[in-house]
Each structure stands twice: as C-alpha cells, then as structure tokens.
Amino acid sequence: MSPAIPADCVPPAPTEELEIRSADGSRLHAEIHGQPGAPTVVLAHGWTCSTLFWAPVIHRLADRYRVVAYDQRGHGRSEVPPSRIRYSTRALAEDLAAVLVRTVPAGERAVLAGHSMGGMTVMAAAGRPEVAERTAAAVLVSTGAADLVAELRVLPEAVRSPRLRRFLHRQGLRSRLPLGPVGPVSRAALKYGTMGAGSPAEQVEATARIVHACPTVVRSRWAGVLDTLDVRAGLARLTVPTAVVVGTDDRLTPPVHAHRIVAALPDPQGLLLLPGVGHMAPIERPAEVAAEIDRLAAAHLPAVHRPSPQRSLPA
Secondary structure (H helix, E strand, C coil): CCCCCCHHHCCCCCCEEEEEECCCCCEEEEEEEECCCCCEEEEECCCCCCHHHHHHHHHHHCCCCEEEEECCCCCCCCCCCCCHHHCCHHHHHHHHHHHHHHHCCCCCCEEEEEECHHHHHHHHHCCCHHHHCCEEEEEEECCCCECHHHHCCCCCCCCCCHHHHHHHHHHHHCCCCCCCCCCHHHHHHHHHHHCCCCCCHHHHHHHHHHHHCCCHHHHHHHHHHHHCCECHHHHHCCCCCEEEEEECCCCCCCHHHHHHHHHHCCCEEEEEEECCCCCCHHHHCHHHHHHHHHHHHHHHCCCCCCCCCCCCCCC
C-alpha cells in the first residue's frame, strides 16, 4: 500500500490558469494562486518536476501574495518540445521572460524563486531587460551555476576515480530508461538520490509521483542540457538582492554550489543551510523555504498584510 500524500502537498485550486506562448511558440501552462492585487511571487520548478512540486510553499504564501507557478517546457501541462534544439538555457530564459511579461503587471516587480533547474532559469534570464525590470529580488534553492556533473554526490565515496565518477554520473543523468510505476524500489532510490535520510515516507511518495510523471524523453533531453550547463555569466548579471538555500545533504547540487553562487552574486542576501535536507527542500522543509521567500518579499515588495502565526495548513 502506498503512503498517503501529505495535505500540504495537495495543490490548492488556482484562482486563474493561463496558456502562455514563449518566444519560439512553445505553449506553457501557468497558474495563479492567492490574493489578486497582492505583491507577486513567481515560482520556477526544477528538472522532472511541475507546478505540483511547489504546493507546500504555495499553501504558506497564498494568504498574502499573488503566487504564480508555471510548468517548465516539457513538464506538467506545458507543451513537450518537438525537437532537441528547443531544449536549452536560452529556452528556459525565454520561457521565464514570457511568464513575467504575461503575469507581472506593468510597472510592478516580483520576487522570483527557482528550485534546481528553476534556479538555473533565473540565472540564465538575469540579463534580459524584460526580466530585470520585473524582478525585485530572487531566491535560489538547491541549484548550481556550472560543473553539475563534476560535483554530483550520488555515487558512494568508494568510487574514487574522478573520471569514473563523472562517467557514471553522466550515464545516470542522461538515462533514457523509463522510471515505471512508483514502488518500494523506486521510492528508495529516489529518496537516496534526492532527499534527506529523515524525509518521511509521505514526502517521498509525493515527490516520486511528481518525478515519475515526467516524460522519459523530456527527462533525458533536459539532462543533456544540465550536463554542460554554465550560467555563470547570467549569475554575474543577477544584480537584484538574492538569497540562496541549500540542504546540507543535497547530493545533486551539493552546498559547494551554493557557496560559489553567494561568492559570485552582486547583492547576496544570505545563505540558508538546512541540516539533513536533500535536494527537494521545497517539499522537505517548505516552511523554511517559504519563510526565506517571504523575507525577501517583505524587504523588497510593497507591504503586505501578515496573518496571525497560528494560521493552520490544510488538514
């Protein structure tokens, strides 16, 4: 019997759903949650995930923000690109730009939060005028700017050869094998690779269902982009106040990436280390991730109403 999905991992009903066309015509699915007219937060998810991944964070922000979440191309309800050439960091940047132009009212700015590939999207898009003029601050969660394969920590330390480790990590990253149904073995593998050892079974189940829903071809083609990814030039152009979050046990984007990002940011606003947390921080520790987004939004967006701290989450 599969574990139940935690209540906060069940997404709230959006107040609005949008179909947005990117620069190359790709169709993107976006959702708006929360309070119309409130300051805007835009969420970009990571590789193999979808808007569902942000549900625990949305629940914690939607009572005082207008929260925009969108499916990266090929993921969730967005269009699967028809050819390999439509998978690139440029495409990620163009997609975020299209989402911001459509969802951030003229003359206003938003706080951007990106997890994993979503953080890489924020960095890749930072130099674009239409992005810069709509961005007040950013939060980069469990992400890296370059050298992703070289820093992977999925293989055990017994595999000591750097060349062999890179080869095996690359083979795993680019695998075209279907993940199949969620079961005990796949849950255990996903937990080991992407989550902290203390993550409860219900969180693992929620994460596994999201990741397994990603089409195999999409997973493989984005892996090819991540294999050679280098968005350090965009990182240098991310001039807005930016905070960084990472789990100490993140095997996919270990803390070394977070330290490098903070050192390169023009306006760093702190590094939050989450003890015992793996790569999936927005599901593993949503309260802390939401609080960091809220901290940047409170400092850099118009004042918002703050509810009583006794507010409860969905039962």
